[in-house]
Amino acid sequence: MKSIRNTALGLTMGLAAATTAMADDLTIAIVNNGHMINMQKVAEAYTAETGTKLNWVSLEEGVLREQVTSDTATGGGQYDIINIGMQEAPIWGAAGWIEPLNFGADYDVDDILPAMRAGLSHEGTLYAAPFYGESSMVMYRKDLTDAAGVVVRDNDSWANIKGAAMAMHNPDKGVYGACLRGKPGWGDNMAFVTTMVNSFGGAWFDADMKPALNSAAWNEAINFYVDLLGNYGPPGSEGNSFNEILALYNEGKCGMWIDATIAASFLTVDGVAYAQSPNAGNAVGANWLWAWAMAIPAGSPNAAEAQKFIEWATSKEYVKAVGMHPDFGWGSVPTGQRASTYAIPEFKAAAKFAAAEMAAIDSAAPAATDVKPYVGVQFAAIPEFPEVGTAVAQEIAAALSGAKTVEEALAASQAAADAIMKEAGYYE
Amino acid sequence: MATVTQKSKLSNVLWPALAWIVAIIFFFPIFWLVFTSFKTDADAVKPEFLFRFTPTLENYTNMTQNYDYWKFATNSVITSTFATLFALIVGVPAAYAMAFDPSRHTKDILMWMLSTKMLPAAAVLYPMTFLTKNFLGIFDTHFLVILVLCLINLPIVIWMLFTYFKEIPKEIIEAGKMDGVTTWGEIKDILIPLAWGGIASTALLTFIFCWNEAYWTVRLTTIDAATLSKLIEGNRAPEGLFFGRLSAVSTAAIAPIVVLGWFCQKQLVAGLTFGAVK
Numbered sequence: 001m002k003s004i005r006n007t008a009l010g011l012t013m014g015l016a017a018a019t020t021a022m023a024d025d026l027t028i029a030i031v032n033n034g035h036m037i038n039m040q041k042v043a044e045a046y047t048a049e050t051g052t053k054l055n056w057v058s059l060e061e062g063v064l065r066e067q068v069t070s071d072t073a074t075g076g077g078q079y080d081i082i083n084i085g086m087q088e089a090p091i092w093g094a095a096g097w098i099e100p101l102n103f104g105a106d107y108d109v110d111d112i113l114p115a116m117r118a119g120l121s122h123e124g125t126l127y128a129a130p131f132y133g134e135s136s137m138v139m140y141r142k143d144l145t146d147a148a149g150v151v152v153r154d155n156d157s158w159a160n161i162k163g164a165a166m167a168m169h170n171p172d173k174g175v176y177g178a179c180l181r182g183k184p185g186w187g188d189n190m191a192f193v194t195t196m197v198n199s200f201g202g203a204w205f206d207a208d209m210k211p212a213l214n215s216a217a218w219n220e221a222i223n224f225y226v227d228l229l230g231n232y233g234p235p236g237s238e239g240n241s242f243n244e245i246l247a248l249y250n251e252g253k254c255g256m257w258i259d260a261t262i263a264a265s266f267l268t269v270d271g272v273a274y275a276q277s278p279n280a281g282n283a284v285g286a287n288w289l290w291a292w293a294m295a296i297p298a299g300s301p302n303a304a305e306a307q308k309f310i311e312w313a314t315s316k317e318y319v320k321a322v323g324m325h326p327d328f329g330w331g332s333v334p335t336g337q338r339a340s341t342y343a344i345p346e347f348k349a350a351a352k353f354a355a356a357e358m359a360a361i362d363s364a365a366p367a368a369t370d371v372k373p374y375v376g377v378q379f380a381a382i383p384e385f386p387e388v389g390t391a392v393a394q395e396i397a398a399a400l401s402g403a404k405t406v407e408e409a410l411a412a413s414q415a416a417a418d419a420i421m422k423e424a425g426y427y428e
Numbered sequence: 429m430a431t432v433t434q435k436s437k438l439s440n441v442l443w444p445a446l447a448w449i450v451a452i453i454f455f456f457p458i459f460w461l462v463f464t465s466f467k468t469d470a471d472a473v474k475p476e477f478l479f480r481f482t483p484t485l486e487n488y489t490n491m492t493q494n495y496d497y498w499k500f501a502t503n504s505v506i507t508s509t510f511a512t513l514f515a516l517i518v519g520v521p522a523a524y525a526m527a528f529d530p531s532r533h534t535k536d537i538l539m540w541m542l543s544t545k546m547l548p549a550a551a552v553l554y555p556m557t558f559l560t561k562n563f564l565g566i567f568d569t570h571f572l573v574i575l576v577l578c579l580i581n582l583p584i585v586i587w588m589l590f591t592y593f594k595e596i597p598k599e600i601i602e603a604g605k606m607d608g609v610t611t612w613g614e615i616k617d618i619l620i621p622l623a624w625g626g627i628a629s630t631a632l633l634t635f636i637f638c639w640n641e642a643y644w645t646v647r648l649t650t651i652d653a654a655t656l657s658k659l660i661e662g663n664r665a666p667e668g669l670f671f672g673r674l675s676a677v678s679t680a681a682i683a684p685i686v687v688l689g690w691f692c693q694k695q696l697v698a699g700l701t702f703g704a705v706k
Contacts, residue, residue, distance in 0.1 A: 032662055032663055056652055057654070059661065060662065067647065070647070074554065078567070078650055085433075195577065246470070247469070247470040328557070
């Protein structure tokens with residue numbers, strides 16, 4: 001009996017001891033996307049040079065947020081570096097959940113695209129370094145527009161966009177005029193819909209942070225969206241988001257696609273041309289702005305080492321390391337972070353979309369304005385936004401599928417958003 | 429009016445046909461998952477390509493290149509095995525005491541144990557994180573995962589074993605007592621041999637529950653003790669669900685447990701249907 005007890009005790013203590021991580025290791029929580037997966041290979045050189053062992057933990061976005069918040073609430077220490085998006089960076093920076101970043105002169109912080117720096121800062125302090133960034137643009141089939149005798153211009157009017165979609169739309173031949181996100185989710189359909197509403201002069205909230213989903217701009221924008229996608233989009237669009245449309249586009253089934261600039265690097269069909277996002281006349285952000293960035297959670301015992309790694313992973317040298325890596329090359333470098341990347345001839349030769357992408361990022365306007373009293377283009381940088389966005393996303397998808405009228409969907413959206421904002425204490 | 433022979437013929441056709449339909453419906457998700465794992469992400473989202481596609485091992489190659497599958501799998505085996513073992517070590521004597529020497533509070537205790545399963549896990553996430561990370565220092569260890577898996581499955585283990593043990597005539601245990609057998613002897617030499625089938629099916633079900641547990645295994649681990657649930661969770665991309673690669677990871681994660689279930693289906697069915705026809 002005694003020997004069994006001793007064996008069990010020894011076994012459990014042994015297991016616990018064997019799993020204690022080394023103190024100078026860095027534990028990095030990442031979201032699962034191509035650039036971050038590639039980084040694990042490229043960073044082998046960093047480990048070889050510095051001796052710092054890197055432990056990568058791939059997490060789903062929601063779980064990552066949950067783990068970081070629970071870790072921070074309990075004093076931190078679970079992760080040394082975390083991947084966060086532009087929606088969280090200013091909020092978490094203001095809350096003190098992530099450390100401010102101070103880089104040396106060699107890092108050339110001024111080389112980071114101004115829109116990215118602004119979106120990842122709070123009151124002028126940078127809290128997260130962009131690993132890659134994106135905006136949105138029109139990716140259209142020049143061969144189809146030429147054949148149909150239509151032209152898609154930079155910042156075209158929505159009426160012209162609809163005209164082009166109509167001209168290219170040929171469902172009998174399996175070609176749909178416009179492929180747009182329809183799957184419900186604040187980062188899915190609402191990313192596109194919000195930029196569309198912005199361009200019609202609408203915003204999520206008014207100056208008192210009361211939801212403005214019952215405004216004329218929302219009504220006009222959603223009616224246009226439902227009409228455009230319902231009549232000239234692929235069937236079942238309410239189930240399509242980024243990767244579903246990517247598959248359709250690469251099969252040659254889409255005349256145009258308005259989505260993340262990063263999509264351009266995955267397109268395999270011939271004859272793709274790019275244009276800046278359409279606008280209905282409003283100067284406030286017709287194209288979105290997003291970055292996946294690296295931050296140091298408060299309480300990390302290896303904050304100094306973590307900062308060194310972030311400095312390397314978001315540097316010009318890292319971009320070159322990816323470009324010259326035998327497994328990747330210049331078509332795979334992270335874009336949307338540094339101006340210098342867009343000046344590299346090898347990159348420009350490999351990425352035909354580079355100029356359009358940089359122009360889109362440069363013209364994105366995340367700052368608060370009179371029309372849009374919050375930071376963010378396709379989202380509002382407030383903690384409640386994911387909940388509000390998800391509720392509204394369901395309603396917009398219902399309008400798109402025909403389950404509700406646009407008016408019913410917007411009335412329900414307004415009521416849901418109002419309840420969330422009231423409960424959060426923005427107003428009584 | 430249908431004759432007995434006609435009825436019997438109808439039953440011979442109808443019931444097996446119904447059973448096949450139900451089996452196909454239940455099996456379809458597994459079939460779809462395995463099939464999809466051999467498709468590219470682009471093919472995976474095309475419903476018209478359910479059967480017509482060029483099989484590829486790309487998703488499996490990427491999985492093994494980008495993740496240490498064997499580490500996750502080893503952790504799943506270690507944590508599920510020890511959690512099941514410890515749950516039985518605690519559960520067998522507990523169920524024995526409740527079945528053969530019940531007190532007036534036994535039923536209440538059983539109900540209370542079951543009621544702990546009703547507590548939403550999210551409600552204790554922060555206290556659990558704080559206790560295990562800051563106070564006990566066992567966050568992200570096999571020991572913690574084994575402990576948690578053992579404790580969350582213990583009510584089910586005790587309930588199942590209690591039901592099996594109740595079927596064993598009390599007189600056999602009493603006869604052992606009269607022959608001077610100790611309590612440990614009663615459990616080891618009488619109870620376990622008699623209830624071996626029930627214990628085996630309880631162990632199998634507990635192992636499956638431990639293997640599939642995702643809430644705590646994802647949230648109480650970082651790297652060292654992360655199980656296959658965390659590998660699946662980490663493959664959900666921000667751009668959406670890439671079904672090809674997710675299916676490959678899921679297939680690789682469930683394969684060991686499906687194979688185990690296949691070989692032990694007799695015991696599993698016996699365990700799941702025990703007491704259903706009394």
